[in-house]
Amino acid sequence: MFGLSFTSREAWAVIHGMILGGLFLIAFAGGLAGLYMMRPQWMTTEGLRKQVRYLINGTWLMAVVAWLTVYTGTYIVYPWYRAKPPEGADLTKYPRSFLKANEAIAAWHNFGMEWKEHVAWFSPILATVVAYIIWRYRDQLAEDSRLRSYTITFFILAFLAAAIAGLLGALVTKAAPVA
């Protein structure tokens, strides 16, 4: 309809990168603001209680989304990316081989994909640590500024890992799409 069709591989690449990955990156802003705002001088007791609830739900959701992102990437999309072409095959259908065969764009694999595929897995681990700490300590985070700042640091590291993976993934896909 309207000529907007996807192959199944393209659809999975969209789910992995744009929907799941994008959702995590966008949700980060809200989570960071929520954590930063958890200061007793800025909140009423009722406000803090609600903030904690939103943060617990939001950060666990982010952790789940991060796990789904790396799972779909590693076990669904990545095998298509790295599939070995048979002799004489059209390399444009085999993204890794296509990139490595051309010196002008080989770095998209040798640097881009090689970094992305590993660093991406840091994000769900670190995001889960953050979600756990918020769930465990709840409103104690408002009183304990040191613990709160450490939690924010880990949250930023989780975002950094996801942002590196997301940016490199988008650029690699531009150079050699999974289709």
Next chain:
Amino acid sequence: MTSNVSNHIPNGPAAAAFLSGSIGVFVIGLLTTLSEASHAIGSALDWYSPSGPLVGKTLLGIISWLVSWFILNRMWKDKDVNLSKVFTWAIIIAALGFLLTFPPFFTMFKG
């Protein structure tokens, strides 16, 4: 606003979570560099051939994270530890993990 925090939770569980998370990240980075250095290690991590050694690296990283979390949490769950010191180590270890996944770094060890 006065806080109604009536039950102080010691910082041990948080310290355990931070440190174990960084251990998991470090193990993934370490295995990335080791499999670049040694074809045998890379092959040994190839647990699911469509995705290659990435599966072994990441699953071992996750196992390391969860096992170290279990152990550290058991040790520290009812204690207040030196959180600044633990967190500093966690950041150093995590930073090493990031470095070990950086291609210009790990390709220096190409075997």
